[in-house]
Amino acid sequence: MNEAEITLQPFLDDLANGKPQRIYQSDKFSDITKTPLPSYHLIDFKDYLYAIVQFSRGCPFLCDFCDVTALFGRVARTKTSDQIIGELELIRKDPNIQMVLFADDNLIGNKRVLKYDLLPALIEWRKKVQPEFYFATQLTINLVNDNELMNLMIDAGFRHIFIGIETPDEKSLEASSKGQNLKRDLIENINLIHEKGFIISGGFIVGFDEDRDDIFDRQIQFIQESGIPLPIVNILKAPPGTELYERIKKENRLSKPFAFLEGETNIVPVMDLEKLYRGFLHVTEEIYTPSGSYDRIIQFFKNTNIPKLKLASKPHSMLSYSRWYLESSTY
Secondary structure, three states: OOOOHHHHHHHHHHOOOOOOOOOOOOOOOOHHHHOOOOOOOHHHHHOOOOOOOOOEEEOOOOOEEEEEEHHHHHOEEEEHHHHHHHHHHHHHHOOOEEEEEEOOOOOHHHHHHHHHHHHHHHHHHHHHHHOOEEEEEEEEEEHHOHHHHHHHHHHHHHEEEEEEEEOOOOHHHHOOOOOHHOOOOOHHHHHHHHOOOOOOEEEEEOOOOOOOOHHHHHHHHHHHOOOOOOEEEEEOOOOOOOOOHHHHHHOOOOOOOOOOOOOOEEEOOOOHHHHHHHHHHHHHHOEEEEEEHHHHHHHHHHHHOOOOOOOOOOOOHHHHHHHHHHHHHHO
């Protein structure tokens, strides 16, 4: 359990000696500058939709429904740019890779290291080797506050970004400690990010205690107006270790210890449960109809300006980016 850099080796040592313990765990955070290069030669990239690297662990924010800080802390620990480029060089050996996901909890959690170490190094590396792939990651909406950072990410080859939008309801955002989404025009911010050249996939949640009966139509209207190509809607869950979990448990509103599947929750909601499920299905059915998807994609194209990447051989148009993303974005 916990981070493999700490707990995996003792298990392997004990296993080799024929004395494995039942559980290995630690409350310490690992020094990921010492994380070894993955043994990519052991896998066949043809079996995967995309390759994955990780630059940082942890997030400075405290959204009460998110377990990232419980697992990895509030200080975003980072690898070095040399480590990341070493991993990308191994990935680059396979010509089938068209996208690399930076599977960070929040890529911009440590902006200083990102802006002054990783991104400049990636830009120089991209100019030098002209890789066949581009990058995706997940981060927070406050990316829009830093124009220089957005430009650096575009130049480094980032295109697809997952952002937790959650809800247009400010009371729900405030109650869940999602402060980075407050006091801003979310639609305007999304438009600016699209205009810069990114393609957003957005996370949305229904089932907050503050949600009222109109939240489902408000979510539909917001999602369609935003032009986000891939909206991902879910019902609020309380993962173990989060502030939300502790609060819901104290209020005797835990229906079960954990919920994982889409459309599932482990919270006894303030709203009638059947009404919540019907509302969730109403949102997904509306936004994922052919006409709903078409209208949203047209809105996206009105706002976006995806710069072309200088790839070694294969041209990737804006349309092919979007088509590939909608077909393969399962993360």
